[in-house]
Amino acid sequence: MYSRIIGTGSHLPEKVLSNQDLERMVDTSHEWIVTRTGIVERHIAGENELASDLALHASRKAIEAAGISLNEIDLVIVATTTSDMLFPSTAAILQSKLGLANHCAAFDVQAVCTGFIYALSTADCYLKSGRYRHALVVGTEVLSRIIDWTDRSTCVLFGDGAGAVVLKADSEAGILSSHLHADGSQNPILAVPGRVCNGKIEGSPFVYMSGNAVFKIAVNVLEQVAEEAMHANGMTPSDIDWLVPHQANIRIIEATAKKLSLDMARVVVTVDRHGNTSAASIPLALDEAAREGKFKKGDTLLLEGVGGGITWGAILLKW
Numbered sequence: 001m002y003s004r005i006i007g008t009g010s011h012l013p014e015k016v017l018s019n020q021d022l023e024r025m026v027d028t029s030h031e032w033i034v035t036r037t038g039i040v041e042r043h044i045a046g047e048n049e050l051a052s053d054l055a056l057h058a059s060r061k062a063i064e065a066a067g068i069s070l071n072e073i074d075l076v077i078v079a080t081t082t083s084d085m086l087f088p089s090t091a092a093i094l095q096s097k098l099g100l101a102n103h104c105a106a107f108d109v110q111a112v113c114t115g116f117i118y119a120l121s122t123a124d125c126y127l128k129s130g131r132y133r134h135a136l137v138v139g140t141e142v143l144s145r146i147i148d149w150t151d152r153s154t155c156v157l158f159g160d161g162a163g164a165v166v167l168k169a170d171s172e173a174g175i176l177s178s179h180l181h182a183d184g185s186q187n188p189i190l191a192v193p194g195r196v197c198n199g200k201i202e203g204s205p206f207v208y209m210s211g212n213a214v215f216k217i218a219v220n221v222l223e224q225v226a227e228e229a230m231h232a233n234g235m236t237p238s239d240i241d242w243l244v245p246h247q248a249n250i251r252i253i254e255a256t257a258k259k260l261s262l263d264m265a266r267v268v269v270t271v272d273r274h275g276n277t278s279a280a281s282i283p284l285a286l287d288e289a290a291r292e293g294k295f296k297k298g299d300t301l302l303l304e305g306v307g308g309g310i311t312w313g314a315i316l317l318k319w
Helices: 021-023 031-039 053-064 090-098 113-127 186-190 209-230 250-259 279-293
Strands: 002-011 015-018 041-044 075-079 105-109 132-141 161-168 177-180 196-197 200-202 242-245 300-307 311-318
Touching: 002 053, 002 113, 002 177, 002 311, 015 021, 015 161, 021 031, 031 186, 031 250, 041 161, 053 090, 053 132, 053 161, 053 300, 075 090, 075 113, 090 105, 105 113, 105 209, 113 161, 113 177, 113 209, 113 311, 132 196, 132 279, 161 279, 177 209, 186 209, 196 311, 209 250, 209 311, 242 250, 242 311, 279 300
Parallel strands: 075 105, 075 132, 242 300
Antiparallel strands: 002 161, 015 041, 132 161, 177 311, 196 200, 300 311
């Protein structure tokens, strides 16, 4: 038994924040941002848009693409760092907005930028067990709410958006294997250390990142987990049709592709137009590439991500 992606969907907020806009906000430049990150623009959620709202639009598109009825969804998993509220889960809120209240299981997964990989792997396990038939897996973020827009080292990096996939339990090959890792000792280098206590925020509520440290770890672990996934399936880089990486930084993406001897023509890149959308970046990239017709039936895809925790992981699948 496999679990197979049968539909994808995505949604980006209407507001676009360009590098030229950022030049007027902080001491930076379009040239510096593009050279260091590859980002040209990113999307920013409206004042009243929540993570569940972005997820709702992406989910509806994924379900439509899957060609199934809404009531066939019996599991909802949402990966997010920027949930609507402390509780209930964004997945439960999304379930209600979809009209599936009291119809299926729903819960969140929090692994920051690796969140979609963790969520997809979790859904895969449930479907393979035979407990569920169709799962809706969503990555959604409103990172603009936790960005210090006076910090030029972080405010240029992040954007908002959502991506979703529908998984089906099937005898046809789909997800071949998943590989999840974490090193909690590295938690200080990428974090939002603030917390709510007695009605007040203790610590900073904004993203902190030690850029150089994250870059070095990211390139190393992404290579390692890709090699792990290929080795587990008796494959080499020549067997990979498409690499779909977390869209954090073009230099990380290029360095990973180089280490794996993969031509950039076989790498899905959306970071230039989306920025780093954390848990949403991989499903956003998947949906864009799928709708452009880049993936052919039977193609082998390698999905991988790295994020705060530090967490990292990869999934190898047949399209």
